[in-house]
Amino acid sequence: MKLYGFPLSGHSHRAELFLNLLELPYEFVPMSLAGGKHRTPEFLALNGFGEVPVLEDGGAVLSDSTAILVYLAAKYDDSGRWLPRDPLAAANVQRWLSAASGKIAYGPAAARMVTVFGARIDHEFVKGVAVRLFDVMERELEGRRYLVGEHATIADVAAFSYIEHAPEGGVPLKPYPNIRAWLANVRALPGFVAMPATQAGVAPEQV
Numbered sequence: 001m002k003l004y005g006f007p008l009s010g011h012s013h014r015a016e017l018f019l020n021l022l023e024l025p026y027e028f029v030p031m032s033l034a035g036g037k038h039r040t041p042e043f044l045a046l047n048g049f050g051e052v053p054v055l056e057d058g059g060a061v062l063s064d065s066t067a068i069l070v071y072l073a074a075k076y077d078d079s080g081r082w083l084p085r086d087p088l089a090a091a092n093v094q095r096w097l098s099a100a101s102g103k104i105a106y107g108p109a110a111a112r113m114v115t116v117f118g119a120r121i122d123h124e125f126v127k128g129v130a131v132r133l134f135d136v137m138e139r140e141l142e143g144r145r146y147l148v149g150e151h152a153t154i155a156d157v158a159a160f161s162y163i164e165h166a167p168e169g170g171v172p173l174k175p176y177p178n179i180r181a182w183l184a185n186v187r188a189l190p191g192f193v194a195m196p197a198t199q200a201g202v203a204p205e206q207v
């Protein structure tokens with residue numbers, strides 16, 4: 001398998017983390033986003049949206065981080081543990097995959113885009129999205145080790161990266177003990193790999 005990614009992208013890290021949790025061998029192909037490698041005709045042929053991550057598995061080419069998690073779980077996890085088959089549990093996992101592509105992407109991930117990559121978006125607005133999301137997560141994680149059920153699922157993998165790195169975007173995690181405990185539970189999973197930490201405000205040309 002080949003994973004086209006960018007080491008400081010949380011979307012990319014979701015896929016990388018799950019490949020490692022499943023102990024699947026893969027080659028990481030680093031894409032320089034600042035260098036525009038994701039806008040070349042060759043890469044656009046893999047993902048017309050010109051975004052990482054992209055996974056190649058034999059003849060299959062897939063893009064979108066949560067789609068990649070679904071694919072890997074459905075194809076390589078025979079236990080059904082990471083992507084539950086029970087209808088209610090599956091729907092609850094999907095709820096967090098939607099949050100990963102919605103409130104997480106437009107909240108903590110967007111706030112980090114401002115400080116780390118200099119994105120020109122309204123920092124206060126996206127920090128507000130993050131805080132409202134974290135207030136809900138903090139309540140829902142009360143007494144729970146993982147987001148859905150008794151063990152880790154792809155919901156946890158999808159949500160983890162940008163939430164762990166939220167402080168880089170100016171959204172502190174200190175007020176959220178349940179979220180911090182949940183992050184520690186994900187970090188403790190066998191095979192866990194971290195996304196590199198950044199100094200908030202790193203100049204775009206350095207990445």
Ligand SMILES: N[C@@H](CCC(=O)N[C@@H](CS)C(=O)NCC(=O)O)C(=O)O
Nearest residue numbers: 009010011050051052053064065066
């Ligand atoms: N919905 C996509 C979003 C992926 C995404 O936004 N990737 C960013 C990096 S974090 C990217 O490749 N951006 C390049 C660009 O927009 O020019 C996913 O979940 O994979």
